[in-house]
Amino acid sequence: MTQDRLTIGTRRYSSWSLRGWLAVRLARLQVEEIVIPLAGGTTPAVQAASPGGTVPFLEHAGNQVWDSLAIAEYCAEQAPGLWPDSPAARAHARVISAEMHAGFRDLRSAMPMSLFRAGAAGTCNAPAVADNIARIEAIWAETRARFGATGPYLFGASFTLADAMYAPVVARLLTYEPPLSAESAAYCRAVRRHALVAAWYDAAAEEPREWWIEKYETAPEPV
Ligand SMILES: N[C@@H](CCC(=O)N[C@@H](CS)C(=O)NCC(=O)O)C(=O)O
Incomplete structure (x- = not known):
């Protein structure tokens, strides 16, 4: 039987690791x-x-799960309540999580997650990236309008697996600071303040300097 463990990459950069780690920590x-x-x-x-x-x-109870969305589903089985309660909200949470998992490639390649990258603000104005961001903002606005009245997260007061899936998108937007609606900016601040997200940033800040990757730390060329 293998030991129970979660293997992740450098916290400053590993966006997929952040998703899996949040799911595992939410499920305790x-x-x-x-x-x-x-x-x-x-x-x-x-x-x-x-x-x-x-x-x-993730290696847990003899199971091996090597994809962030599959880890999220595994964690939801271990700890029911990580997806929203109502079937309609749950279906929506799953489809927006799947859209994130499969999409937004222009944003992901133009704005690699780098939590503390200096000089990145305002450097990326490529139309394809702006299109991705417009779609993300539309998803957040629709989700919050339909399901988010009780709190600051996508589905209200609870930070769900859908928020976990979008947390690295939030991290990118906080680093690269593209123009956002007031509502999107408020959602980004709420996610950044969540205790687990804050803990991830804190741990990332403690990582050894030797782990830094220069191309992700120097200011990007404006595009
Ligand atoms: N679809 C996978 C993607 C995972 C992924 O691409 N992770 C990156 C790190 S963020 C990775 O392991 N890259 C391979 C490497 O660094 O060798 C998931 O959702 O977990």
């Missing part, structure tokens, strides 16, 4: 955390550690 799974410093391309240690060659990779 007792796992050892192993952090593999990412190389900024293919990371041999990640290839060796994970069946899918990527992180996050």
